Amino acid sequence: xxxxxxxxxxxxxxxxxxxxxxxxxxxxxxxxxxxxxxxxxxxxxxxxxxxxxxxxxxxxxxxxxxxxxxxxxxxxxxxxxxxxxxxxxxxxxxxxxxxxxxxxxxxxxxxxxxxxxxxxxxxxxxxxxxxxxxxxxxxxxxxxxxxxxxxxxxxxxxxxxxxxxxxxxxxxxxxxxxxxxxxxxxxxxxxxxxxxxxxxxxxxxxxxxxxxxxxxxxxxxxxxxxxxxxxxxxxxxxxxxxxxxxxxxxxxxxxxxxxxxxxxxxxxxxxxxxxxxxxxxxxxxxxxxxxxxxxxxxxxxxxxxxxxxxx
Ligand SMILES: O=C(COP(=O)(O)O)N(O)CCCCO
Ligand code: NA
Ligand SMILES: [Zn+2]
Numbered sequence: 001x002x003x004x005x006x007x008x009x010x011x012x013x014x015x016x017x018x019x020x021x022x023x024x025x026x027x028x029x030x031x032x033x034x035x036x037x038x039x040x041x042x043x044x045x046x047x048x049x050x051x052x053x054x055x056x057x058x059x060x061x062x063x064x065x066x067x068x069x070x071x072x073x074x075x076x077x078x079x080x081x082x083x084x085x086x087x088x089x090x091x092x093x094x095x096x097x098x099x100x101x102x103x104x105x106x107x108x109x110x111x112x113x114x115x116x117x118x119x120x121x122x123x124x125x126x127x128x129x130x131x132x133x134x135x136x137x138x139x140x141x142x143x144x145x146x147x148x149x150x151x152x153x154x155x156x157x158x159x160x161x162x163x164x165x166x167x168x169x170x171x172x173x174x175x176x177x178x179x180x181x182x183x184x185x186x187x188x189x190x191x192x193x194x195x196x197x198x199x200x201x202x203x204x205x206x207x208x209x210x211x212x213x214x215x216x217x218x219x220x221x222x223x224x225x226x227x228x229x230x231x232x233x234x235x236x237x238x239x240x241x242x243x244x245x246x247x248x249x250x251x252x253x254x255x256x257x258x259x260x261x262x263x264x265x266x267x268x269x270x271x272x273x274x275x276x277x278x279x280x281x282x283x284x285x286x287x288x289x290x291x292x293x294x295x296x297x298x299x300x301x302x303x304x305x306x307x308x309x310x311x
Contacts, residue, residue, distance in 0.1 A: 017306030142179025182215030204252030
């Protein structure tokens, strides 16, 4: 059934576990994520970026947002677990408003590329509007490295816990994504994986709200190897190790954004199926085994996040 994001995350924060926030761009990824959550008896957040809304709507934002909401609602009403639909990395005011109007459970206003005062002002504006219609809001402080859609952040700028305290108090934002060293995509760390747990601990202590980890994909090396065996070129791919995810959850992360792990799994097994079943032309027969593997990786993540059985 459809639930609001704040209730799901406040409970996770009180009880010390994390909820997966899995991105989808089409029906098959959404099916795999929801089946995984149902089988794990776990509350789940499904998310679309602005690009996903444009992709689903073939460029028309209202169509994309509406279709995303209808797809999630239609599937979710058959499930026993709570499902929330979230706008990931909202930047465009019109898209954020369209998502709220279409029925999204929560929205992220990502103004982390702006100076602190502007980020605070932008976020406050969205919170006032969203709260007026019962929608919860996520914001980001500090900058992830790598490409966030079309904005290239050369260097990551880690969150300042003192700023986080002021930011949350002034904006009344419901969830905060503190930059602690992760980045989006499959190439997260040049050398050893490293997260700034000291900052995370302080941000939780100062804000006492559910915290979000972006760029949290683990980039499983066995799947990367399989993809490369079937022609992909993903050498040097590196993600967040399991022990670091678990430590981040202990220190107060309650929403974990995962997209790349699903993408890598999709690509590896699509390449494998196509190269092994050379006469297959029925997309359903090609996609079925591929999305079984996508479902399995989502179940593995839900178990690591500690939200299995929490529905
Ligand atoms: O923080 C994340 C997920 O990051 P990851 O790339 O580690 O899956 N997201 O917000 C998902 C959208 C970014 C494109 O990947
Ligand atoms: Na988000
Ligand atoms: Zn992100």
